[in-house]
Amino acid sequence: MLRISNHYVSRVVFLLLFVEVLILIGSAYAGAALRVYDGGQSAIPRFDNFLISALAFAAAIVFSMSALGMYQLNLSEGLRNPFFQKLLPSFAMGFCLLTLLFYVAPNLYFGRGIMLFVFLIGATGIFLARTIFFKTSEARILESRILFVGGGALANECRELAIRTHVYHKYDIAGFIAMPSEDSKVPKDALLEMRRDDSLLSLARRHDVEEIVVSVENRRGGAFPIKELLECKLHGVKVIDAATFFERETSQIRVDSLQPSWLVFGGGFDQSFSRIFVKRAFDLVCSAAILVVSLPVMFLTALAIWIEDRSPIFYEQERVGKNGDSFKVLKFRSMYNDAEKGGKPQWAAQNDPRVTRVGNIIRKCRIDELPQVFNVFKGEMSFVGPRPERPYFVEQLAEQVPYYNVRHSIKPGITGWAQVRYGYGASVDDAVQKLQYDLYYVKNNSLFLDLLILIDTLKVVMGSHGR
Numbered sequence: 001m002l003r004i005s006n007h008y009v010s011r012v013v014f015l016l017l018f019v020e021v022l023i024l025i026g027s028a029y030a031g032a033a034l035r036v037y038d039g040g041q042s043a044i045p046r047f048d049n050f051l052i053s054a055l056a057f058a059a060a061i062v063f064s065m066s067a068l069g070m071y072q073l074n075l076s077e078g079l080r081n082p083f084f085q086k087l088l089p090s091f092a093m094g095f096c097l098l099t100l101l102f103y104v105a106p107n108l109y110f111g112r113g114i115m116l117f118v119f120l121i122g123a124t125g126i127f128l129a130r131t132i133f134f135k136t137s138e139a140r141i142l143e144s145r146i147l148f149v150g151g152g153a154l155a156n157e158c159r160e161l162a163i164r165t166h167v168y169h170k171y172d173i174a175g176f177i178a179m180p181s182e183d184s185k186v187p188k189d190a191l192l193e194m195r196r197d198d199s200l201l202s203l204a205r206r207h208d209v210e211e212i213v214v215s216v217e218n219r220r221g222g223a224f225p226i227k228e229l230l231e232c233k234l235h236g237v238k239v240i241d242a243a244t245f246f247e248r249e250t251s252q253i254r255v256d257s258l259q260p261s262w263l264v265f266g267g268g269f270d271q272s273f274s275r276i277f278v279k280r281a282f283d284l285v286c287s288a289a290i291l292v293v294s295l296p297v298m299f300l301t302a303l304a305i306w307i308e309d310r311s312p313i314f315y316e317q318e319r320v321g322k323n324g325d326s327f328k329v330l331k332f333r334s335m336y337n338d339a340e341k342g343g344k345p346q347w348a349a350q351n352d353p354r355v356t357r358v359g360n361i362i363r364k365c366r367i368d369e370l371p372q373v374f375n376v377f378k379g380e381m382s383f384v385g386p387r388p389e390r391p392y393f394v395e396q397l398a399e400q401v402p403y404y405n406v407r408h409s410i411k412p413g414i415t416g417w418a419q420v421r422y423g424y425g426a427s428v429d430d431a432v433q434k435l436q437y438d439l440y441y442v443k444n445n446s447l448f449l450d451l452l453i454l455i456d457t458l459k460v461v462m463g464s465h466g467r
Contacts, residue, residue: 001246005446006268008248013071020065021058022126028054031117032110053108056101057094057118064093076248091123101376110178143172145208149200149225150189150215152182154242154257158215159186161249174207181218200228204237211238213245217257227280251421251445252436255402265404268443271409278447279382286372286383287414294370301332301367309336311354314371319388322411327380329388331369366461372414384450385413386438397431403430407438410445417441417449420430420456 001008032050066073068086077306102109110118148163155176162171175192175198178184184191194203204212212232216224233239243262246254263269302313316332318326335354355363362368375381381388384408387396398404418437422430441449 002397002413005448006218006444007446007449007452008268012133015252016129017062017071019129022127024058024061025054027121028057028110028118030121031119034112034117034121035211039102041275050110053110056108057098057122060097060101061091061094061122063455064090065126066455067093067447067462069459071095077302087123087126091119095119124363142211143170145172145174146211146213147174147192147204148176148186148213148215148218149179149208149229150180150182150214150242151184151186152215152217153185154217155215156185156345158213158242158245159190161246174204174209178288179216180223182216195401199231200225201232201235202238204232211219211240213240213242215242215245247440250436251417251440252445253439255432255436255439258403263406263443264445269409270445275446279445279450282447282450283376287376290370290383291373294367297367298332298370301358301362301370303318305356308358312337318391319412320391320394321380321388322408324394324405324408326391327375327388330374332359332362332368332371334363334368338420366415366457380405381413382413384415384441384453385445386416386441387419387434388412393431397428397435400428401432401435403439404435405440407435410442415453415457417453420453420460 002011003009003012028050059146065086068090070086070090146159159176160172162173173190176186176190182467192203192207194200200212203209214229219226229239240248241262243254243258246252246257264383305313312333315331315335316328317331319329321327334356335358359368372381373383377382394404395464416438417440418434422434441453
């Protein structure tokens with residue numbers, strides 16, 4: 001795994017992205033060369049201008065492929081329907097983006113005839129690259145050899161993560177070293193026995209281990225091999241704990257097995273002036289762009305709400321923001337006026353009967369959230385962050401869920417890591433799952449992660465499914 005701005009990215013996915021960018025840039029030059037060879041009259045622009053045009057073409061296609069989830073493919077599906085269903089729409093979306101770009105900057109346009117060749121060569125190159133990628137995804141050279149210290153329930157959960165077959169990062173498990181302080185929960189044939197003259201380092205070297213994952217729930221007592229783990233680390237064997245392993249593999253921070261010291265002494269949680277400044281600029285730029293682009297949609301939505309259920313068009317609701325301060329969030333009304341006539345707040349479910357017909361559409365497309373750009377302009381919210389919850393539920397969840405109030409250390413957002421990865425929550429269990437994504441975002445928030453969430457939000461809005 002690579003770590004970019006504290007966010008874990010698969011080396012395989014990064015390599016695939018890099019190769020496909022090169023293919024798309026190369027297809028631009030190949031298309032231009034074929035057009036000239038074919039006797040086309042269109043003159044190729046100067047090298048510097050054409051390079052910018054080629055980069056713009058690659059960026060538009062990669063952005064479109066990302067928005068349609070083409071870098072979150074299930075490896076077990078291979079080149080089945082999902083790939084073909086997304087390849088052509090992504091190139092169509094890229095064509096629309098390029099058309100808009102060429103309208104704004106006509107000097108980047110490289111000719112209608114060249115465009116045809118470029119798109120054909122680019123699509124063919126992407127298809128061949130994906131074919132090679134899926135054919136080599138089973139190669140053992142891409143697997144990491146790992147050893148688990150521990151054999152209890154926590155170690156077994158780590159094992160289940162490591163043996164997943166549909167993910168990019170695969171592991172070859174060397175085995176488990178059971179601790180006397182816990183009951184064994186892993187397969188017996190996976191347990192390793194250490195000889196008397198064995199050390200953890202010699203065992204790791206004998207099994208060609210690249211990484212050791214410490215998956216012991218209770219580390220107290222003399223049986224925990226802290227000195228041997230230090231020896232392994234000093235001799236080049238990577239050593240991490242279960243919390244870091246879960247964070248890396250699931251993009252979550254587990255709350256049920258989390259040690260407070262891990263949050264205190266671990267990295268992340270950047271609240272520096274530069275991060276706050278960059279995030280505020282990102283919020284304002286994105287919100288302004290969304291407001292301009294969505295004004296026609298917002299007008300039609302307001303009209304549809306009024307026709308179906310009359311006023312009010314907008315709905316204000318008290319939510320908890322940064323540092324636990326309350327504010328009024330602004331949304332398009334998606335429920336009937338008497339949705340909570342009993343006076344007691346209720347969880348919003350995915351197929352909630354209180355939702356109007358128009359509300360059902362705008363909730364699925366996330367249009368009901370658009371007025372919250374005004375909360376962003378006021379500084380009450382960010383464009384990306386944990387979704388703000390109602391005070392009634394915050395009080396309950398803060399009592400039942402450990403570390404729940406950590407999510408209030410930053411501003412809430414219109415969209416967020418939990419929203420693109422998990423969706424609607426309608427229970428305390430759902431709140432726990434979403435909190436684990438929120439904690440990951442609070443710990444690792446950066447401009448890079450915000451951009452990824454923005455792309456994933458487009459994917460959700462356009463009807464694609466997350467992982």
